[in-house]
Structures are given as C-alpha cells and as structure tokens.
Amino acid sequence: MNNLLWLIPALPLAGFFLLALAGKRMPLIWVAIIGAGSVSLSAIVMFIIGINFLLLPPTSGHYALTLWTWMDVAGFTPKITLYLDALSLVFVFVITFIGALIHIYSIAFMATDKDYSRFFACMNLFVFSMLLLVLADNLLLLYLGWEGVGLCSYLLIGFWYENPNNGYAARKAFIITRIGDTAMAIGLFVIFYQFGTLLIPEILAKAPALWQSGASIATITALLLLAGGLGKSAQMPLQTWLPDAMAGPSPVSALIHAATMVTAGVYLIARMHVIFQLSPMAQLIVAIIGAATLFIAGFSALTQYDIKRVLAYSTISQIGYMFLALGLGAWTAAIFHFMIHAFFKALLFLAAGAVIEALDHEHNMFKMGGLKNKLPVVFWTFLIGAASLAALPLISAGFYSKDQILWYAWAGQNGTPLLWFIAILGAFITAAYTARMVILTFFGEAKTAVGHIPDKLMTIPLIILAFFSLCAGFIELPHNFGKLTLFSDFLHQVLPETILKSAASGELLFQLLASLATFAGIYTAYILWRKEPERIQKFKQSDFMMRLYSFWHDGWGFDKLYNTLFVRPIIFIANINKNDVIDRIYQGITFVTVGIYKSLSLMQSGSLRWYIMGLVIGAIIILGLQIML
Template identity: 70%
Template sequence: MDKYLWLIPALPLGGFLILALAGKRLSRSSVAIVGAGSICLSALITFVIGGVFLAGMPPNAVYTQTLWTWFEVGAFSAKITLSLDVLSLVFVFVITFIGALIHIYSTAFMEADRDYARFFASMNLFVFSMLVLVLADNLLLMYLGWEGVGLCSYLLIGFWYEQQANGNAARKAFTVTRIGDAAMAIGLFMIFQQAGTLVISDIGASAGAIWQPNSTVVTVTALLLLAGGVGKSAQLPLQTWLPDAMAGPSPVSALIHAATMVTAGVYLVARMHAIFALSETARLVITVIGAATLLLAGLTALTQYDIKRVLAYSTISQIGYMFLALGVGAWTAAIFHFMVHAFFKALLFLAAGAIIESLHHEHNMFKMGGLKDKMPVVFWTFLVGALSLAAVPLISAGFYSKDQILWYSWTANGGSPVLWMVALSGALITAAYTTRMMILTFWGEAHTPVGHLPGRRMTMPLVVLAVFSVFAGFIELPHNFGHFTLFSDLLRPVLPETVMRADIPSEWLFQLLAALATLGGVFLGYHYYYQQPSRVESLRRNAMLAGLHRFWFSGWGFEALYDRVLVKPFIFISKINKSDVTDRLYTGIAAATGEMYKLLSRTQSGSLRWYIMGLVVGAILILGIQIML
C-alpha cells in the first residue's frame, strides 16, 4: 500500500489547483464537490492505508515513498519522500477525517459567501500543507509544510479582508509565528552542521552518537526547535496571535485549532524527541512553558465575552497540557490528548459557528441565552464537547486523556507535585469557564432572536464529532481501569515509554482529586452564573477584583507590553528611516524611469513617415555595427 501514500496529500493539492485556476467558472455545487470531496477521498484512502498498515505490518514498520529528488547541492540531496509510521498516521487520520467533516460543514456555512471557491481553495491548501508537514521524511520538506500552514493561516484568518481588523489579525498571526519559524530554521542549520543530514529517521537513530547529553549544542538546538513549536502552537510568550485569529470564518477556527496549525508544535517536539531527550534544560523549559500557559490561558478564558475567544484561549490552555506532558517525558499521553482534543475542539468551534450564524453573527455570550430548546441538536452536541473539554469523569473522552497528563505530571521521571498542582488547578479553571460558557449560551433569558436553524450538512458533522468526543477516550484506559493501552502500545515503537518514578501514590487518589477539581469548577460556574449571577456583578464592583478582571481579560498585558516594547519603537524608527539613502536611490530610479518614459513618449507622434524613417535609421545603425565588428 505504500505506493499509494502520495494520494493522501495529492488529492487536497489537486482540489486546490482546480479551485484556484477554474473556481470562478465552476458552479457552487461543483466547488463544494471538489473542495469537500478531495478531502473526503483523502480521508478514505487514509483509512484504507492505515488499516492495512496496522493489520499487516510489524509495530516499528514505516511506509516510505520517494517521489522525486527536489534538488542536489554537492553531497546534499533533498528528496520529496513521504514517510508513514504510527505517529504520523495518528496525525494524518486527525487531519483528513476531521478536515473532511469541517469541509462538509463549510459547504453550508459558507454557501452565501461570494468568495466560495477562494475559501475552499485555501482550505484545501491548508490541509495539503499540514499533510506534507507530518508525512515529511526529512526536516527540509517538513519546513516546507510548516511554512505552508503559516501562509494558509494568513489567507484564511484574513479571508474577509474588507474589514481592517481581519487583515490586521492575519498579519499579526503571520508576523508572530515568523519569530518561531526563524529560530527553527537556525535549528535546522545546526542539525545539518552536526549530523550531516536532515533525514528524520537518521537523526533519531544516531542522536546519541552525535550529541553529548546535556551539552550546550544539543540544548541550543532543542531550544531553537522549541521556539518554532511555541510560535505555531501559540504558547508563551508567542500566544498573542491565536485569539485574534478568530477573525476568520468559524470553520477556519475549527481547522486551525483541531487539525492543523496549532498542533504542529506538538508534532515537532514529539517527532524530534531524540534530541529533546538529550537535554534536561530543554525539557524543563517545555514543562515550564506548558504549565504557565495552561494557567494563564485558562484564567483569561474565564473573563472573555466572545464565545470564540473563550474557545481560543481554551485551545492555548489545552496545548499547554500537551507541552507539559512532553516536558515530563509523557510522550504518548501528549499525543493521546492531542487526538481527543481535536475531536471535542472541532465540535465546539463548529457548534459555536452554528450558533453565531443563527443569531445574526452575534459573538457575545451575554447577548445569547435561551438556546437549549430552540437549537436542540446544537445544544446536545455542544454539551458533549463541553463535558469532554471540562474532563467530566467517566463519561467524556477528555477525562481519560487529561487524567493521563495529571497522573504523569507527578509520577513521570520529570514530574513533581508542583506540576501536578498546576495541572489540577488548570482542570478546575477549565471546568469553571466551560460551565460559564454553557450557561450563558444555552440557559436563561433569550437576548437575541434565532434566525434560521442549521441544516443537516452542518449538524451531521456535529453528531459524528460528538460520538468521538465520548468514545475516543476508551482506547486508552488508566492503570487501575483495566490498563487497556491500545494507543500507547501502538506508539511505543516510535515514542519512548514514559519513565515512572518509584514513589508513586495511589492512582485512585489522583483520579478522585481530579474528579473533585472538575466538579468543583462546574459548581463554581453553576453557582455564579446560574444560581446567583448578581454576585458576579457585586464582585466586579470591587476595585481590586475589577482590576484583576481587566488584567486577565487583556491576556495578562502581553499585547500592551509587546506594543510598547516592540511595535511602537519599530514604527518610530521606520518613520525616521523612511527617507534614507536606500529609499532615495530607489526613488531616484523611479523618477529617472518616469523621465525616460516622457522622453520616449514624444517619439509617438502618429506620423507614419517618422516611424518608417526610424526603422530605416535603426536598420542602418545595426548593419553598420555588424560591418564594423
């Protein structure tokens, strides 16, 4: 089946080319068939290849397919080679399957948009770029996909570019992530200098022989790679672009948060674990970034009014959990939470999009309310996603994936009680803002009348994602729940097994405390926003709490800090430097070109005799020059 591997990314690329070149001449139904159909076919091929791969191959098997040689420089040869192992299969499954559901949803959600073909062309290119990223056999090809998803995020976040704010959000995402991308590019140069290759499998196999554990060079290399992951996955301190990315259409938000852009950093760290395993400093930095991000983003989500911004900060927080797991060495737990998170976060964003569309593009949760009975399908599916996000015990997939991270944050070799407390606090905060979001949106008095209800093309993907948001967690059960470890068993040949500490407390106690934290967060949200909402207003009248609310609402002041320290000084210097020698040189060239144009334009007199004379004189000059030479 490896000879058909190329079809998985080729179909989205083909869809993009058709829509980009001929989209304006196609009917809307044809655009929908090409745009959504290409991703659905890619998902179908993924299921077939994945099924054959898992059924008939040994655990450490790899499908590889070399399509052609990209370029050769001296002894260096860059090939377009695709590689599929269990880790990349998990990501390809999520990208194509969830991407297909989002595309089906989009055929209805974007139906009235005048740039229907441009939207699906950009979405297809987005999926193609992410597939190249995770299927790449070498880091150079991965970097091509890495930059491709950055380009597509710019195109889709600013899709409604007529509004200035949307264009600003797109440029912000592109600029902020470039910081991490530049660092990652330097890291790739360092890897090539040390290892002499960019083939991922070769680097992983010989990492221990190339770098000394905890050496300066391996730590710097790992941190440069981490900077790339931090930028793409919107972790501290490069998290500021993601909330503004909600300017794009809701299907774009679902695709970015669940199946593409922000998951790239998690994949990079997991894929290059052989390098990170050699640097305790790099792993500590990953752990600290993940722990700090999950708390900061969770508290910020508690204060937001826009339903999509709540979900955006929620994604930043959940990716923080994944980084925390990667930092303590719980590699498979991070990937398990990535997969489960993809299901329930895609569900929540698509359901939020249906709500916003039905409420005449209203985003403010305080202007919603009363939707429980008016939009029953959306309500029940959103509730399933919310239960999984809050990690409600036993009945949600999110409980099983987040419970692993909570467990390993203490018991893994790189874990500690402090990290467990941070993760547990994040679980309480997550449950609180999720409950707040549910109550404000679906209960209470209706503040905005419902326009039209979503059709089947929008509700069907919600139902499918809701099913996975419940049952996906059962493929990996905790140690004391029967220890059914299908997911980690599949990944173990690719990712190292988590090293556990000897002094491990009872797992039942951990789960009881995690359940209490979740239920405590649910109670807080229920008490303050359903039972006694007036108490929230009284708390806001407290000067200190009001100031804290504003601080959290602003994203802990990162926007203002960067604006003051980076943006305004750069603009100031640019204004001073706008008429420097280089600018004057180009201005002079432009002015000279204009004068030459004016001079030549005088030869256009309209007299046929002058034109003939010019031809004759020119011919004589050319013949004379040739005779002289």
C-alpha cells in the same frame, strides 16, 4: 499499501489546483464536491492504509515511499519521501478525518459567501501542507509543510480581508510565527552541521551516540526546535496571535485549532523526542512553559465575551497540557490528549459557528441565551464537547486523556508537586469557563432572535464529532482501570514509555481530586453566572478586581508589552528612516523614469499625419546614413 501513500496528500493538492485555476468559473456544487470530496477521499485512503497498518504491521515499523529526488547539491540530496509510522498515522487520521468533516460542514456554512471557491482552495492547501509536514521523512520537507501551514493560516485568518481588523489579525499571526520559524531554521542548520543529514530516522539513531545527555549542543538544538513549536502552537511567549486569529470563518478556526497549525509544535517535539531526551534542561523548560501557558490562558478564557475567543484561549491552555506532558516525557499521553482534543475542539468550534450563524453573526455570549430548546442538536452536541473539554469524569473522552497528564505531572519521572498543582488548578479553571460558556449561550433568557436553523450538512458532522468526543477515550483506560491501553501500545514502537515513580494504585486518589476540581469548577460557574449573577457585579465594583479582570481579559498584557518593546520603536525608526539616502536613490530612479516616460508620451499625439510624418523623417534619416556610409 505504501504505494497508495502518495494519494493522501495528493488529493487535497489536486483539489487546490482545480479550484485555484478554475473555481471561479465552476458551479457552486462542483466547488463543494471538489473541495470537500478531495479531503474525504484522502480520509478514505487513510483508513485503508491505516487498517492495513494495524492488521499487518510492516516489519520495519513504517511505510516509506520515495517519489523523486528534490535536489542534488554538493552531496546534499534531500528526497520527496513520505514516511508513515505510528506517530504520523495518528496525525494523518486526525488531519484527514476531522478535516473532511470540517469541509462538509463548510459546504453549508459558506454557501452564501462570494469567495466560495477561494475558501475551499485555501482549505485544501491547508490540509495538504499539514499532511506534508507530518509525512515528511526529512526536516527540510517538514519545514516546507511547516511554512505552508503558516501561509494558509495567513490566507484564511484574513479571508474576509475587506475588514482591516481581519487583515491585521492575519499579519499578526504570520509575523509572530515567523519568529519561531526563524529559530527553527537555525536549528536545522545546527542539526545538518552536526549530523551531515536532515533525515529524521538517521538523526534520531545517531543523536544518542554523538551527544551525551545534558550536552550543551543538545540543549541549544532542542531549544531552537522548541522556539519553532512555541510559535506554531501559540505557547508562551508567542501565544498572542491565536485569539486574534478568530477573525477567520468558524470552519477555519476549527481546522487551525483541531487538525492543523496549532498542533504542529506538538508533533515536532514528539517526532524529535530523542533530542529533547538528551537535554533534561530543555525538557524541563517545555514542561514549565506548558504549565505556565495553561494557567494564564485559562484565566483569560474565564473573562472573554466572544464565544470564539473563549475557545481560542481554551486551545492555548489545552496545548499547554500537551506541552506539559511532552516536558514530563509522557509522550503517549501528550499525543493521546492531542487526538481527543481534536475531536472536542473541532466540535465546539463548529457548534459555536452554528450558533453564530443562527444569531445573525452575533459573537457576544452575553447577547445570546435561551438556545437550549431552539437549537437542540447544536445544544446537545456542544454540551458533549464542553463535557469533554471540562474532563467530566468517566463519561467524556477528555477525562481519560487529561487524567494521564495530571497523573504524570505528579508520579512521572520528571513530575513535581508544583507542576501537578498548576495542572489541577488549570482543570478547575477549565471546568469553570466551559460551564460559563454553556450557561451564557444556551440558558437563561433569549437576547437575540434565531434567524437561521442549521441544516443537515452542518449538524451531521457535529453528531459524528460528539460520538468521538464521548467514546474515543475508552481506547486508553487509566492504569488502575484495567488492561486496555491500545493507544500507548500502538505508539510504543515510536515513542518511549515514561517510568513512574510509584505504583499506579495510588492513581485513584488523584483521579478523585481531578474529578473534584472539575465539579468544583462547574459549580462555581453555576453559582456566579446562573444562580447568583449579582456576585459578578459586586466583584466588578472593586477597582482592584476590575483591573485584574481587565488584565486577564487582555491576555495578561502581552500585547501591550510587545507593542511597547517592539512595535512602536520599529514604527518610530521606520518613520525617521523613510526618507534616508537609500530611499532618495530609488526616488531619483523613479523621477528619471517618469521623466523619460512623459517625454516619450509626447510622441503619442493621436494624430495620424504626425505619425506618417515621423515615419517619413525616420526613413529619410536612415537612407541618408546609408548614403554617407
């Protein structure tokens, strides 16, 4: 089966090349077939390989397929080798399966866009880059995919480039993630210097023998890799690009948040978990950053007006839960929540896109309302996604994935009461802003007329994602629910188990507390935005409360801080430096070049007799020189 492995990334890449080279001249139906079909075929190949992997596990625990040697320089010979194990299989499943549903949805959503082929070309390249990232067997190839998703995010966030704000959002995402990417590149140099290789299996095998636990070099390396993950996964302090990334089309937002770029940091830390285990300090920092991020992003989501920005801050918060789990050493819990989050977040973004399309591109939730009966399929699927995001007990997949993280935050080997308290407070806030979003969008009076009903190509992916948002959680029941732990058993061959401080029997109390936090959040939202909305108006009448509300709405002032510390000084220096000596050298070269061009252009008079006269004079000069010599 490993001989088919190359098809998984090759099919989206082939789709990209076809659409990039000939998409403009193709009928729209062929653009759709190539764009969505290539990713769908990749998903089918993934299912064939995945089923074979589960039923007949390879003796080595992985499939590996070497395609060719990338380069051979002074003994450094990285290869283009695809490596599939339990961890990468989960990511490949999410990328291809959810990516295919998003592409199918996009056929209808983008049908009237003038750059239809460019959209699908970029989306195919996005999927290919993420697949390359998770299938790479060495860090150099992984870094190629890592930069590929950064490029594609820039192209797709700024897809509607006619609007200057969209171009700004794309540049912001590209520049901020470059900060983390630079640190990660330095980390790769450190790893190569220490191990003499960038092969991931070799690094993970050699690290425990070469480095002692707590060694400073292990901490430095882990923190450099962490910096890369913070940029791609939009965690503090590099989280500011993601809310503005909502400038792109809704399918782009779904792909970024559910299946590609934002999850890259989670994959990197999980893949390099051995290095993080050798640095307890780095692991603690990962947990603290995750907890802090889920906390601040939750409050920001609670104050947004734009439905897509609510979901953007929600993603930052949910990725924060994954980072918290990674920092606690709860590796399987982090990956389980990644998978469940991919289902319900793709569902929520696509359903939000259907709402926005139906209301003639209206994003403001306070201008929506009354859509419960007008868009029934969208409403019920959105409600299922919202229930999973809010971790509604027992009936939603999100409950089972988030419950593990909350439990490990208390009872895990690295868990603390403070981390648990932040996580449970985050669960309350998540339920509150999720319920607020549902109430404002679908209940109350209709404030904007419905102008477009989503067709089946948009609703069928919603129904499929809604099914998984409800049922996928049952593959991994909590410790005290029974023996069904298929997901952690599957990942155990790659990721270690976290040792608990206490018996799982005490988990029931914490599940009840988590459930109470969820219901309290939903009830609070019901009171404030449905039953007694005047309370919010009274809240805003207080000057302090209004300032606090604006502070949360503006992302806790991070953008203002960065503009003050970095953007404005750089612009100020650039303005002073724009006519320096170096610039004058280039300006001088330009002046001379333009002068020569103008002089030579005088010879182009357009008069035939002057051209003939020039030829005659030239011939006379040449003959004269020959006679003289």
